[in-house]
Amino acid sequence: MPDFVGSVDQGTTSTRFMVFDHGGNVIAAHQLEHEQILPRAGWVEHNPVEIWERTSSVIQTALGKSGLVSSDLAALGITNQRETTVVWNRRTGRPYYNAIVWQDTRTDRIASALEADGHGETIRHKAGLPPATYFSGGKIQWILDNVDGVRAAAESGEALFGNTDSWLLWHLTGGVSGGAHVTDVTNASRTMLMNLETLDWDDELLALFGIPRQMLPTIVPSSSPEPYGVTLAGGPLGGEVPLTGALGDQQAATVGQVCFAPGEAKNTYGTGNFMLINTGTDIVRSKSGLLTTVAYKLGDADAVYALEGSIAVTGSAVQWLRDQLGIISGAAQSETLARQVPDNGGVYFVPAFSGLFAPYWRSDARGAIVGLSRFNNNAHVARATLEAICYQSRDVVDAMEADSGVHLEVLKVDGGITANDLCMKIQADVLGVDVVKPVVAETTALGSAYAAGLAVGFWKNTDELRKNWLEDKRWQPSWSEEQREAGHAQWRKAVERTLDWVDVG
Numbered sequence: 184m185p186d187f188v189g190s191v192d193q194g195t196t197s198t199r200f201m202v203f204d205h206g207g208n209v210i211a212a213h214q215l216e217h218e219q220i221l222p223r224a225g226w227v228e229h230n231p232v233e234i235w236e237r238t239s240s241v242i243q244t245a246l247g248k249s250g251l252v253s254s255d256l257a258a259l260g261i262t263n264q265r266e267t268t269v270v271w272n273r274r275t276g277r278p279y280y281n282a283i284v285w286q287d288t289r290t291d292r293i294a295s296a297l298e299a300d301g302h303g304e305t306i307r308h309k310a311g312l313p314p315a316t317y318f319s320g321g322k323i324q325w326i327l328d329n330v331d332g333v334r335a336a337a338e339s340g341e342a343l344f345g346n347t348d349s350w351l352l353w354h355l356t357g358g359v360s361g362g363a364h365v366t367d368v369t370n371a372s373r374t375m376l377m378n379l380e381t382l383d384w385d386d387e388l389l390a391l392f393g394i395p396r397q398m399l400p401t402i403v404p405s406s407s408p409e410p411y412g413v414t415l416a417g418g419p420l421g422g423e424v425p426l427t428g429a430l431g432d433q434q435a436a437t438v439g440q441v442c443f444a445p446g447e448a449k450n451t452y453g454t455g456n457f458m459l460i461n462t463g464t465d466i467v468r469s470k471s472g473l474l475t476t477v478a479y480k481l482g483d484a485d486a487v488y489a490l491e492g493s494i495a496v497t498g499s500a501v502q503w504l505r506d507q508l509g510i511i512s513g514a515a516q517s518e519t520l521a522r523q524v525p526d527n528g529g530v531y532f533v534p535a536f537s538g539l540f541a542p543y544w545r546s547d548a549r550g551a552i553v554g555l556s557r558f559n560n561n562a563h564v565a566r567a568t569l570e571a572i573c574y575q576s577r578d579v580v581d582a583m584e585a586d587s588g589v590h591l592e593v594l595k596v597d598g599g600i601t602a603n604d605l606c607m608k609i610q611a612d613v614l615g616v617d618v619v620k621p622v623v624a625e626t627t628a629l630g631s632a633y634a635a636g637l638a639v640g641f642w643k644n645t646d647e648l649r650k651n652w653l654e655d656k657r658w659q660p661s662w663s664e665e666q667r668e669a670g671h672a673q674w675r676k677a678v679e680r681t682l683d684w685v686d687v688g
């Protein structure tokens with residue numbers, strides 16, 4: 184058995200390739216960003232060809248830097264930004280349109296019409312999701328309705344849909360020369376098209392969006408002893424490696440954080456924040472604005488489900504301070520700037536750039552900075568940005584406790600923002616519980632490596648993976664209960680101010 188497992192992490196802002204050893208340590212890594220295409224307000228696209236090129240490039244560079252070759256890898260896993268929608272031609276390999284990114288709100292009328300026409304309950308019950316711009320179904324419909332020739336090509340089986348996992352798996356396994364057209368069950372659970380009980384595409388849901396079944400990938404387990412396919416000698420790995428693991432990025436982080444028992448939860452702080460709590464083999468339907476989603480399915484074992492609180496804008500608000508306001512020059516400076524003031528000075532920032540996701544699900548909301556007085560400055564805005572990350576997570580934790588009945592004792596965190604000590608300290612204060620971070624904070628890539636490695640026996644079972652989780656850092660709350668509740672009450676008032684801003688009827 185080779186000594187390592189590889190993982191492709193195709194994220195919203197960048198693509199990484201990482202190689203892990205048996206202890207879950209990072210042996211090789213490379214990362215490249217790709218362009219964020221913003222054609223008009225609310226629209227967010229990526230170029231799928233650029234994403235495939237970046238993927239090839241990070242694989243080759245990481246292997247080259249570390250002197251590894253394909254035969255050093257026991258298996259390859261893949262993880263990806265979920266919901267982002269690619270439609271391409273099976274004969275030419277060319278996309279019909281740019282990838283429509285999960286943050287894109289152009290389908291707001293599609294989503295609100297589903298609700299207005301009384302289909303909301305069906306979608307919530309079958310797919311576990313509320314009708315929203317976030318998910319793939321409406322994005323596929325938009326491409327079918329707006330790009331010339333795609334509907335006919337989809338009906339004839341020539342046009343293929345995939346999230347970026349499918350797009351890359353297809354390329355890695357041969358592309359136009361017979362590449363595998365598959366998606367894992369966790370990605371499929373984010374389309375509004377899969378039935379959570381049957382784990383198959385659902386004809387009633389497909390009909391609501393007018394999507395032909397033949398354009399959809401085959402749904403496969405997240406960890407599969409029978410490989411989805413094998414990489415090609417002529418491809419970026421330069422040899423054959425079995426592809427045996429695939430998970431959406433947030434489900435991968437759940438696996439990377441070894442949340443294998445019901446009640447175990449993690450919160451990932453990246454472009455957005457995504458908290459998932461394992462609910463075991465039970466499909467728990469939320470009454471508090473959370474999503475029901477598949478956490479993972481390992482081989483033939485029953486699927487394990489999760490409740491998820493998705494927050495669209497957290498790290499991207501920090502990027503907005505840098506790129507649009509220009510008040511910081513890098514993400515880490517959000518901390519030094521915020522530390523110049525002892526508190527938020529009354530300022531609250533609700534970054535509802537794509538409307539509000541969990542637990543509100545309001546596509547009519549837009550961002551607001553409230554509570555300003557002459558006294559306030561950049562530092563208060565920076566502090567309010569970090570607090571917004573934490574208050575949005577507080578809203579999700581409250582919803583999770585209400586739905587699951589599980590009282591959170593400690594919050595496991597990962598992702599880029601966890602480098603921000605002040606933000607993590609505020610998170611502990613806002614929640615009133617300890618916040619802990621593992622040594623290997625690249626839990627997304629790690630989780631898909633775990634899925635791939637479990638399939639080939641590189642790791643024997645999930646107990647073996649638990650031993651790899653080691654605590655790196657812990658933040659403890661120091662706010663009083665009054666301070667915590669007063670702050671949260673102000674936050675809730677700020678959220679009210681953002682609602683009913685744009686007309687999506």
Ligand SMILES: Nc1ncnc2c1ncn2[C@@H]1O[C@H](COP(=O)(O)OP(=O)(O)OP(=O)(O)O)[C@@H](O)[C@H]1O
Pocket residue numbers: 193194195196197264432452453454455497498499500501502514515516517518597598599600601602603
């Ligand atoms: N020290 C910091 N303080 C605050 N925010 C930070 C800090 N360092 C990074 N970030 C934010 O974290 C985000 C990047 O996190 P991470 O690398 O986990 O995301 P990602 O996995 O690349 O996102 P995606 O997968 O969506 O592309 C960026 O939005 C960045 O603004």
Ligand SMILES: [Mg+2]
Pocket residue numbers: 194195432453627
């Ligand atoms: Mg990521």
